[in-house]
Amino acid sequence: MSNTLALLGGTPIRTKPFPTWPIFGREEEEAVLRALRSGNWGRLAGKEVETFERRFAEYHGAKHGIAVVNGTVSLRVALIAAGIEAGDEVIIPPYTFFATASAVVEANATPIFVDVERDTFNIDPAAIEAAITKRTRAIIPVHLGGLPCDMDAIMAIAQRHGLVVIEDAAHAHGSEYKGKRVGAIGHMGSFSFQSSKNLNSGEGGLITTNDDVLAERCRSIHNCGRIPTGAWYEHHVMSANYRLGELAGALLNAQFDRLDEQTNTRDANGRYLDKLLSMIPGIAPQKRDDRTTRNAQHLYCLRYDQGAFGVPRERFLEALAAEGIPASGGYGIPLNRQPMFLEKNFGPYSGYRSARPDIDFGAFPLPNVDRICASEGVWLTQNVLLGTRADMDDIVRAVEKVYDQRHALSGIVEAAGASA
Numbered sequence: 001m002s003n004t005l006a007l008l009g010g011t012p013i014r015t016k017p018f019p020t021w022p023i024f025g026r027e028e029e030e031a032v033l034r035a036l037r038s039g040n041w042g043r044l045a046g047k048e049v050e051t052f053e054r055r056f057a058e059y060h061g062a063k064h065g066i067a068v069v070n071g072t073v074s075l076r077v078a079l080i081a082a083g084i085e086a087g088d089e090v091i092i093p094p095y096t097f098f099a100t101a102s103a104v105v106e107a108n109a110t111p112i113f114v115d116v117e118r119d120t121f122n123i124d125p126a127a128i129e130a131a132i133t134k135r136t137r138a139i140i141p142v143h144l145g146g147l148p149c150d151m152d153a154i155m156a157i158a159q160r161h162g163l164v165v166i167e168d169a170a171h172a173h174g175s176e177y178k179g180k181r182v183g184a185i186g187h188m189g190s191f192s193f194q195s196s197k198n199l200n201s202g203e204g205g206l207i208t209t210n211d212d213v214l215a216e217r218c219r220s221i222h223n224c225g226r227i228p229t230g231a232w233y234e235h236h237v238m239s240a241n242y243r244l245g246e247l248a249g250a251l252l253n254a255q256f257d258r259l260d261e262q263t264n265t266r267d268a269n270g271r272y273l274d275k276l277l278s279m280i281p282g283i284a285p286q287k288r289d290d291r292t293t294r295n296a297q298h299l300y301c302l303r304y305d306q307g308a309f310g311v312p313r314e315r316f317l318e319a320l321a322a323e324g325i326p327a328s329g330g331y332g333i334p335l336n337r338q339p340m341f342l343e344k345n346f347g348p349y350s351g352y353r354s355a356r357p358d359i360d361f362g363a364f365p366l367p368n369v370d371r372i373c374a375s376e377g378v379w380l381t382q383n384v385l386l387g388t389r390a391d392m393d394d395i396v397r398a399v400e401k402v403y404d405q406r407h408a409l410s411g412i413v414e415a416a417g418a419s420a
């Protein structure tokens with residue numbers, strides 16, 4: 001086979017697509033029909049959501065599971081259940097989806113952004129410690145891409161300072177930290193079942209916890225402030241209807257049966273890619289150590305070194321795409337520098353004013369996340385990790401090929417630059 005890059009007219013490493021997502025069959029059809037024909041389409045009368053809550057919580061070593069409409073609301077409900085309010089500070093990473101931060105603002109609190117570790121992409125415990133003030137109430141570690149955060153260090157900090165830990169496990173269904181599933185290591189865990197996620201019902205979310213009091217509060221907040229002993233039209237706390245519907249619950253029950261095997265496949269492929277890709281100069285896979293006993297690999301992340309390849313990340317991604325490997329640069333803007341934060345467009349949620357009226361979100365010094373967003377981060381999505389060993393070999397061969405042919409690639413960049 002020609003070694004010329006496909007981008008420059010050579011033969012691509014592959015033209016075959018990777019597995020598509022979602023994966024479903026007769027089981028999902030039957031489950032949705034079961035819910036449909038039951039006539040109980042809402043959470044209150046049916047059994048699908050209740051069954052799923054129990055199964056999913058158990059799977060994550062949690063005593064309670066409260067299903068809600070999405071993984072943003074699950075964060076919001078968890079924060080409110082924890083008593084977070086105006087003037088409080090919540091420490092979060094800037095390398096995550098918008099929801100981690102917007103949920104804090106919607107709880108009327110102030111998100112305090114601290115840097116991630118450059119090698120794991122996860123929140124840096126030392127940076128958490130350094131950001132704690134007398135107003136700090138909670139930490140939201142995000143298990144980025146499925147890689148568990150340093151939960152020992154985070155829980156020790158939380159204990160020392162009396163903080164609540166809400167794990168954002170939207171990427172981490174079934175991930176394990178030292179043999180324990182994420183979501184019940186902190187005080188609460190938050191999951192998303194939005195369509196791209198490793199377990200999905202189109203939209204959906206869930207809170208896990210081992211704490212009876214927090215569970216009761218979450219249940220009340222997700223159900224219009226009702227309490228188990230109250231009358232139907234009796235409402236005790238500020239809340240809303242955040243309940244998940246039965247058709248989504250049925251779909252989740254069927255998809256859940258596939259989760260464990262799919263997670264094992266992604267985990268094994270992730271380990272395989274780690275071993276081979278780390279041998280290529282300029283490629284550093286997201287660092288996983290022995291404490292990660294299983295990685296859900298919602299994303300396969302790596303750091304790309306432009307210095308080693310001689311071309312910007314975008315050119316590398318183009319070359320990979322031409323070889324048949326779909327990769328992206330991931331989050332391009334650190335969350336604290338999103339227009340919403342720069343302009344403080346918080347609508348009615350002005351709780352930050354009572355604590356930090358002059359806060360400049362864009363001014364947090366976050367060098368690692370800046371580099372990862374601007375030039376280093378590269379992602380493959382979870383469906384790619386469901387491929388075969390031969391598919392993984394294609395990924396490795398494509399990256400090797402781009403590295404070997406990097407001079408040809410940079411030649412084009414220089415020529416384009418010269419003629420511009």
Ligand SMILES: Cc1ncc(COP(=O)(O)O)c(C=O)c1O
Nearest residue numbers: 070071072097099170192193194
């Ligand atoms: C890290 C993270 N947290 C929270 C969410 C929010 O989930 P949802 O889209 O279900 O509201 C997402 C979803 O993309 C996410 O990636």
